[in-house]
Amino acid sequence: MISESVVQVFTIPAITWTFTAVLLLSGSYHLLHAARSHQLTDRVNKSLHGFMNLLMVAMLWNLASSTMLAQIAVLAGAALWFVIQAVARPEFKILCAGRQGRLKCVYHSITMAGAALMVAMMAPSTSAGSGPVPAPTNVSHGHHAMAPASQTQAAQGAADTGISHSPDLALLLTALFGVAAVVFLVLLLRGRTTRASTRNQVNPRHFGRTEHSLEALGAAAMALMFATMTA
Template sequence: MIRVFEIPAVSWALTAVLSTAGAYHLYLAARARQATDRINEALHALMHAAMAAMIWNLAPAALLAQIGVLAAAALWFTLQAIARPEYKLLCTGAQGRITCAYHAATMAAAALMLTMMNTPTTGPGTTTSGTGTTATGTTGMGTTGMPHMKMGSMDMGSMPMNHHTTTAGTGAGNPLTSLFTHQGAPALILAILFGAAAITFTTLLLRRQPTTGQAKHHTKHNNRTKHALEATGAATMALMFATMTA
């Protein structure tokens, strides 16, 4: 598979898309009249900023904080999706609940992506020593079996990860490392799911909806804008997960 993030033009294009979408969510948050809508749009803006930072491996010191915020956002949208109908400020109606459930899944997937990209993996051809994990057929010590990924101009494969030492096949008792030993399968599943979501939102965006009156025209415009944002976000998530399958 071609690692698209090794191509600077692709990295800059994705960064521009994510930055534009994040800025628009901030704009929507500033214009929102209800506190719930402001929080939701602000969380979407934060997610887009975190995804843009992933491309260039920025702010590694704030990794746990980013994962924590995204996980909290996933819980927030989940609570909205399952809230009782009496709470009118939260997700109401079947369509609203489905939307909130999808946003919860998106936030959780972004947190998972951060975790997968920063968790060392081991493969069948790796062994461990007292200094670190070394891939079979390579020289040097203190490296891991983490896939050689370049995000923008940062070489992920050359980052020192000496504090994670695992044994191939066992995970050295670390369940988190064992979970992501073979991260290609879950990444492929998520890439397919978000690819399907991107197609769905694009179909909704292109579908003609007859409207009459200025109010309905304004509603149609807002829906098309939301569908465009959702399609862009889903396509970006699908592409980023696809680069992690190899």
């Protein structure tokens, strides 16, 4: 069962704290750059990345679970926003410009959509793991006896339906983000090689090394988190 695999992995403190550290590091980086940016579009994009990372941390620790639908809506809207940028006409230079910029926006839209799917896929496991909600004390004895059973059936129905049982989709996203992590790692290593060969020159790729590092870590984290849902 998917819920069991998720619970078994994310109740291991070392793994949970490692994921938390990576996501907080990436989120802080994006939010810091959003605050320093003078371009509105770049500020929005960085803010969305930071917000996504914070939502992933909240998901790991089962925080703000009551706002699950709002989280999914925001992440889906962010995915659509990056798609709009990727397909925008060339004259809108404040949006994604050039082939590399458009590819980056496509990837970012996939990342936002993947985060929304992850929230939806992990929500049943967190609710199912918490057990049935106790019945109110100010109700009749008969209703008090039937409430736990009905709530258990409702929780079981929620766990057995919807997107939570999608191991094939989880496997596809695991492979996708795994490949993305490798690509960003290659870009990072290539940037370091170029820098080493041009020590006495100003290398514009130097400014993208930190971003490539965080993108690689983020993609690897997404791949590992989706991997727990393939069982």
